[in-house]
Amino acid sequence: DAGVTQSPTHLIKTRGQHVTLRCSPISGHKSVSWYQQVLGQGPQFIFQYYEKEERGRGNFPDRFSARQFPNYSSELNVNALLLGDSALYLCASSLVRGGLFFGSGTQLSVL
Amino acid sequence: QQQVKQSPQSLIVQKGGISIINCAYENTAFDYFPWYQQFPGKGPALLIAIRPDVSEKKEGRFTISFNKSAKQFSLHIMDSQPGDSATYFCAAQAETSGSRLTFGEGTQLTVNP
Numbered sequence: 001d002a003g004v005t006q007s008p009t010h011l012i013k014t015r016g017q018h019v020t021l022r023c024s025p026i027s028g029h030k031s032v033s034w035y036q037q038v039l040g041q042g043p044q045f046i047f048q049y050y051e052k053e054e055r056g057r058g059n060f061p062d063r064f065s066a067r068q069f070p071n072y073s074s075e076l077n078v079n080a081l082l083l084g085d086s087a088l089y090l091c092a093s094s095l096v097r098g099g100l101f102f103g104s105g106t107q108l109s110v111l
Numbered sequence: 112q113q114q115v116k117q118s119p120q121s122l123i124v125q126k127g128g129i130s131i132i133n134c135a136y137e138n139t140a141f142d143y144f145p146w147y148q149q150f151p152g153k154g155p156a157l158l159i160a161i162r163p164d165v166s167e168k169k170e171g172r173f174t175i176s177f178n179k180s181a182k183q184f185s186l187h188i189m190d191s192q193p194g195d196s197a198t199y200f201c202a203a204q205a206e207t208s209g210s211r212l213t214f215g216e217g218t219q220l221t222v223n224p
Contacts, residue, residue, distance in 0.1 A: 004154075031209070031210050033210055033211070033212075035212075040217075041216060041217065042117075042200050042202075042214030042215055042216050042217050043155065043200075043212075043214050044214075045211050045212065045213070048209050048210055048211055050209065050210075055209045055210075056208060056209050056211050058211075090154050090155070092154075092210075094210045096209070096210065097143070097204065097206070097209065097210050098143065098160075098204075098210070099145055099157045099160055100145075100157070100210060100212060101157060102147075102154030102155050102156070103154050104152070104153050104154045105153075105154050
């Protein structure tokens with residue numbers, strides 16, 4: 001069975017640009033979450049979506065937005081990129097609660 | 112607000128030794144405590160998890176010990192192997208927060224051959 005897939009794997013952007021990251025969950029998982037992981041730190045929660053509805057939002061500015069599609073895939077959008085947005089962006093899928101299964105992430109570099 | 116504190120930040124053990132990583136939490140609403148293993152360039156992988164109704168859970172060489180009154184839990188890796196060298200994260204989840212996980216800061220484990 002395929003795990004959580006994320007695209008692209010790497011991305012380089014400049015300050016002020018916009019970025020869209022994509023995620024496909026494990027088949028049967030209806031919940032998708034997004035996390036930001038800065039080098040040397042634990043992942044930080046950004047969003048959770050379940051059945052296409054936002055179920056939680058972390059302490060991130062409004063420049064960050066997300067959505068979930070009818071097939072349960074998801075997009076994370078970040079506007080007006082800052083240098084500090086450089087990080088590994090992780091998508092995770094799960095059933096309603098319990099263990100989260102992470103993809104390999106998208107490494108975003110903002111120059 | 113740091114709700115899950117993890118120690119040590121780094122750990123070096125010899126092959127065959129026992130690796131012990133500790134975590135403490137503050138939020139008494141947490142009711143699910145997973146451990147994740149992360150290799151460079153990869154996402155975290157779920158290793159083992161426990162709920163507070165049990166004090167210990169063992170899966171192969173990995174054991175979680177849980178102390179509800181002290182609000183602490185720990186990961187023990189028995190017979191540590193060089194392939195176990197990775198970063199380990201503890202995490203916690205509250206029923207009121209859906210699937211949201213709060214992670215510790217991570218422990219970089221190195222197992223020398």
